[in-house]
Amino acid sequence: MKQNQEIRADYNRDTIIVYQAYGEKIAIPAIKNKKFQEPFSFSRMTWIKPSFLWLMERSNWANKSNQEYILAIRIRRDKWDEALNMGVLTHPDSNVYSSGHEWEEKFNQAKVHIQWDPERNFKGTKLNYQSIQVGISRFLIQEYNEEWIVDIEDYTPLVKKIRTLIKEGKYKEAQRLLPNEKVYSINSEIGNKIAKNSK
Incomplete structure (x- = not known):
């Protein structure tokens, strides 16, 4: 187990918020209906991330193509915990798997993939701990959409406001608006x- 891995999230007793970035054709219906629908793909893996600032780095603060909308997706905590329990790492970590063969077998059968990436601050600087990404496979996406999701909220206006404050050098004001x-x-x-490491 590693000392520099940490799950940080905006959560309450029953739910946890994860983030995804999409273009208008997927985002607008999702915000309206609180569920995903086509052209959202139900046939390939989708990645959910509880770190707001990691997604800001990934989407360049909603400026990348087809990532112009930032969705805060509130899902059930029991389902999130189930996903973690089913998860298989995206690499053969020797602290977890006895061999590369064991990892490969589990990875190929996994319904959930787990990946750790350097966390970021609001300036985009890498921090000294890693943030989690959870990949929901095509075998679970329908369940994710129908049973896990409690609410989908458009955080794009908040993202733009924070980004503007950062550009203006108003870092304290920007920090206060972070989830x-x-x-x-x-x-x-x-x-x-x-x-x-468990807590």
């Missing part, structure tokens, strides 16, 4: 599976 993310506790069984 309130705190450490998300998981049990040791899940922690061992995803190479994370």
Whole structure:
């Protein structure tokens, strides 16, 4: 298990917020209906991320093509925990798997993929700990859409406001508008599976 991996998220007793970035054709119906519909793909993996600032780096603050809308997707915590429990890392970490063969077998059968990437601050600088991404496979996407999602909110106006403040050098004001993310506790069984220290 690794000391520099940490799940931080905006969550309450029942739900947790994860983020995704999409273009208008997918985002607008999702915001309106609180569910995804075509042209959202139900036949390939979709990645959800509880770190707001990681997605800001990924989407260049909603400026990349087909990532102009930032969606805050509130999902059930029990489903999030189930996903972590099913997760298989995207690389053969020797702290988790006894061999590359064991990892490959589990990875090929996995319904959920887990990946760790350097966390960012609001200036885009890499931090000294890693943030989690969770890949929901095509075998779970319908369930994700129909059963996990409680609400979908458009955070694009908030993103633009924070981005403007950063450009103006108003870092304290920008910091105050960031979602309130705190450490998300998981049990040791899940922690061992995803190479994370449990709390």
